[in-house]
Amino acid sequence: xxxxxNVSAANNMYQIEKIKQFYGExxxxxxxxxxxxxxxxxxxxxxxKLKAVNDFFNQFVFISDQKxxxxxxxxxxxxxxxxxxxxxxEDFSIAKYKTLLKLGIDDNKLRLVYVKALELNQFHMVxxxxxxxxAIPFVLxxxxxxxxxxxxxxxxxxxxxxxxxxxxxxxxxxQGQVAGNASRLSLWNDLRNRSQNIKLNRxxxxx
Numbered sequence: 001x002x003x004x005x006n007v008s009a010a011n012n013m014y015q016i017e018k019i020k021q022f023y024g025e026x027x028x029x030x031x032x033x034x035x036x037x038x039x040x041x042x043x044x045x046x047x048x049k050l051k052a053v054n055d056f057f058n059q060f061v062f063i064s065d066q067k068x069x070x071x072x073x074x075x076x077x078x079x080x081x082x083x084x085x086x087x088x089x090e091d092f093s094i095a096k097y098k099t100l101l102k103l104g105i106d107d108n109k110l111r112l113v114y115v116k117a118l119e120l121n122q123f124h125m126v127x128x129x130x131x132x133x134x135a136i137p138f139v140l141x142x143x144x145x146x147x148x149x150x151x152x153x154x155x156x157x158x159x160x161x162x163x164x165x166x167x168x169x170x171x172x173x174x175q176g177q178v179a180g181n182a183s184r185l186s187l188w189n190d191l192r193n194r195s196q197n198i199k200l201n202r203x204x205x206x207x
Contacts, residue, residue, distance in 0.1 A: 019031040111127070
């Protein structure tokens, strides 16, 4: 058990140091704050974990992929998002999702949901949390910092959702219909490969 703890601590320090060396001192401080958040939040209730993670990442700067990465669509890993201190809705959502998994929330309770933000007339991504399989999910969003049931987010029209294993087509603000494996999403596959190897790319700007 002690060996496992020591290995985990060493891995954490390696991640922090790699982010610091690649993106700079401020990035290293963000990475350290992220690790402290994970450490301190382990024993919170699930609703408390949702709030802690949502509040932490919603402090980051919103910027388009085109301005930050020079690409039309780029899904940053949590390491890249923390390193740059900025990103778009996918980056906010993916970092929240991955962090909640690290806090022990079951993947079956979480989804990344691609929606249309009706008031902005643009596509958007959020995280949803299902307390039980049949429950109306709660929404974690960088546009609205309050965690609300999906039934109260009339401004969002769900299109599809996915987690680590499955892909759903959404016909309502509930579970949706299973449409296959999440591996059908090429951007998701690319992100997972980079995340596993802690492969970092350099953006046009850091914050």
